Amino acid sequence: MSQSTHNRIAELHNLAEHAHASAAAAHAKAGHLTAHELSKKALELSQNAFRHSEQLVEEEAKSAKV
Numbered sequence: 001m002s003q004s005t006h007n008r009i010a011e012l013h014n015l016a017e018h019a020h021a022s023a024a025a026a027h028a029k030a031g032h033l034t035a036h037e038l039s040k041k042a043l044e045l046s047q048n049a050f051r052h053s054e055q056l057v058e059e060e061a062k063s064a065k066v
Helices: 003-028 032-065
Strands: none
16 A cells, blocks of 8 residues: 555544544533534544545555556
């Protein structure tokens, strides 16, 4: 896997991690509606990071075979 692909995957997962931390902080402050919304957004970012990671790895594998 190239360094740029690895960096992009790490960036996507860091964004999701930040969203989860924000949601946890909102839960700790008892902002339940906001915390729920942030948790939902964090889940969405995590799922997107996973999908994009898979796509980047597949693209990297295809370009390595060519």
